[in-house]
Amino acid sequence: MNTLHSIAQLRAALARARQENKRIGLVPTMGNLHDGHIALVAKALQRTDYVVVSIFVNPLQFGANEDLDSYPRTLAEDQRKLLDAGAHLIFAPNVSEIYPEGMDGHTLISVPVVSEGLCGASRPGHFNGVSTVVGKLLNIVQPDLAVFGEKDFQQLAVIRKMAHDLCLPVQIMGAPIVRAEDGLALSSRNGYLGEEQRRIAPRLYQTLQQIQQQLESGRRDFPAIIEEARLALIEAGFQPDYLDLREAETLQPVTSASQDIVILAAAFLGATRLIDNLRVSLA
Structure with a gap:
């Protein structure tokens, strides 16, 4: 399992996988992985031949008073977990790789209706950041299938609508919430x-x-x-x-x-x- 940090390296690796007629799966994450993330990887492995896990803490989806700086970054531990889970490739870009000209003035993807209310009301701009980075990842990887957790129910609805409205050739699949023994949703x-x-x-x-x-x-x-x-x-x-x-x-x-x-x-x-x-x- 390789860990790549550049879009060019990633696309070269995926080109080789496609030459072997492999079906590509993507599991987008922000890292600090737990059993819920590993369940997403398992679901992708059941349905595809080559699974890419992206690890990227996306600044564009964090508000001014949210936990961007303190959000846990645990790449070494994440790599061990993904190796054990059977993932084929990790894409772990830095911010400048995803936003080479910065985020001010960057094109945004805005998904109406389903992004309004709920988390969209309490975290203004959050879903613009989510849909933009997921749109970029789907374009970079061009997977056949992408798997997202159902714990973020509104986020999954936003991503599904975005993929549908933009005619993206990818299947968006949800995976059930994974819970601790006492019922707490893993996060x-x-x-x-x-x-x-x-x-x-x-x-x-x-x-x-x-x-x-x-x-x-x-x-x-x-x-x-x-x-x-x-x-x-x-x-x-x-x-x-x-x-x-x-x-x-x-x-x-x-x-x-x-x-x-x-x-x-x-x-x-x-x-x-x-x-x-x-x-x-x-x-």
């Missing part, structure tokens, strides 16, 4: 949690499960369900960012006729922002 940011915060953190998923149970039991007073759950999160020690019910396919607000629903949440424990979601079928 690189979980490492920021203190011991007591880590004990509280699974309550976020438990709250989503409680909403699911109420919906499946036939309750349909959606605003009241959400408000009760929001207050429960506050009582548990969270500072909710958002908690909402949306149509799973469109991310539009739910109605009494909605059948495929996703419960979406983001909440702070101290300075750490956790996100999670749970899909519910009411058909």
